[in-house]
Amino acid sequence: MRGLYRALAVSFSAALMASVLTGCGSASDGKRIVRIGHNQATDHPTHMALLEFENYVESKLGDRYNIEVYPSELLGSQTDMVQLTQTGAIDFCVASNSILETFSDNYTLFNMPYLFASAEAYHASMDDPDITGPIFDSTKKAGFEAVTWIDAGTRNFYTVSTPINSPADLKGLKIRVQQSPTNVEMMRLLGGSATPMGFGEVYTALQSKIIDGAENNEMALTSNGHGDVCKFYSYDMHQMIPDILIGNCAFLDGLSPEERTVFEEGFQVVNQVERREWTNAVEAAKNKAENEQGVQFLYPDTAPFQEICIPMHQSVLEQYPDLKPFYDAIQVHNQTFVSEGGAGQ
Numbered sequence: 368m369r370g371l372y373r374a375l376a377v378s379f380s381a382a383l384m385a386s387v388l389t390g391c392g393s394a395s396d397g398k399r400i401v402r403i404g405h406n407q408a409t410d411h412p413t414h415m416a417l418l419e420f421e422n423y424v425e426s427k428l429g430d431r432y433n434i435e436v437y438p439s440e441l442l443g444s445q446t447d448m449v450q451l452t453q454t455g456a457i458d459f460c461v462a463s464n465s466i467l468e469t470f471s472d473n474y475t476l477f478n479m480p481y482l483f484a485s486a487e488a489y490h491a492s493m494d495d496p497d498i499t500g501p502i503f504d505s506t507k508k509a510g511f512e513a514v515t516w517i518d519a520g521t522r523n524f525y526t527v528s529t530p531i532n533s534p535a536d537l538k539g540l541k542i543r544v545q546q547s548p549t550n551v552e553m554m555r556l557l558g559g560s561a562t563p564m565g566f567g568e569v570y571t572a573l574q575s576k577i578i579d580g581a582e583n584n585e586m587a588l589t590s591n592g593h594g595d596v597c598k599f600y601s602y603d604m605h606q607m608i609p610d611i612l613i614g615n616c617a618f619l620d621g622l623s624p625e626e627r628t629v630f631e632e633g634f635q636v637v638n639q640v641e642r643r644e645w646t647n648a649v650e651a652a653k654n655k656a657e658n659e660q661g662v663q664f665l666y667p668d669t670a671p672f673q674e675i676c677i678p679m680h681q682s683v684l685e686q687y688p689d690l691k692p693f694y695d696a697i698q699v700h701n702q703t704f705v706s707e708g709g710a711g712q
């Protein structure tokens with residue numbers, strides 16, 4: 368069924384892409400079509416938040432703009448969508464911070480394992496314009512900029528049949544990671560075999576045993592069906608990687624000051640609605656995974672994972688010294704919001 372859905376989605380998206388690439392935002396009723404792509408299903412908080420963005424902007428500027436939200440990789444993989452946003456073929460997309468690392472080294476910062484001491488420290492850091500501002504602006508020359516961040520929880524390992532209780536359990540396992548050098552290096556250090564691939568390919572790769580497992584937040588188990596195949600989800604808590612809403616600079620710069628204000632307010636709507644929905648969505652995903660899909664949740668001691676990964680901070684900072692002030696500012700939030708050790712809470 369998933370295969371059929373995918374085949375239909377691929378042919379729909381090919382037709383859609385042809386119209387996106389030729390239509391370029393104009394509409395017969397004179398309204399500017401604003402296209403936003405993302406890779407989540409329609410039950411995901413990201414999609415809900417973008418629909419609220421659509422409502423908000425159209426309630427203020429509906430005579431001029433028609434916002435269209437495309438879920439489920441209909442406009443391509445995240446890497447494809449970032450490139451489409453860069454060139455202006457589409458106007459916005461949601462990309463994982465991991466993917467953005469391949470477009471700007473600055474995004475390496477938020478991909479470091481065990482960077483944040485707690486969810487509160489993560490939120491405070493991402494809400495701190497002194498930390499995110501310069502990083503979000505750093506791709507302007509490349510044609511896009513980040514307009515807000517989106518909570519994507521905590522990433523943990525999950526596998527088809529091998530419970531992960533310590534790094535030693537990862538040895539010899541092929542684990543899908545996002546396509547970012549930091550994630551590949553993290554897997555190498557932890558002893559697993561990193562298999563980078565796009566999000567949309569993971570379900571089939573798990574099902575056909577091309578990979579032994581993956582790592583993600585709990586929503587991947589239910590919203591993406593990975594819990595149908597993977598029966599062990601292990602809270603090693605290795606990363607809190609935000610998703611980032613990015614926009615095409617030419618589009619944003621072409622807005623009048625009044626329009627820009629409305630769009631900026633809309634970006635805050637995306638951030639707030641998604642965060643509001645996130646906690647409940649994760650709780651519901653855990654219940655469904657445990658009770659309907661038969662996924663077992665494990666709570667290993669995270670210290671051995673941390674001991675292996677933390678030296679990466681030093682090596683990343685040596686490679687990218689410009690990131691040091693931002694890293695130090697995150698440590699201030701880490702000291703304010705120390706961990707209460709609540710894995711999976």
Ligand code: GCU
Nearest residue numbers: 406462463519545566583610
């Ligand atoms: C999460 C994240 C996505 C990302 C995906 C992945 O679902 O929200 O932006 O694409 O992980 O692992 O690729």
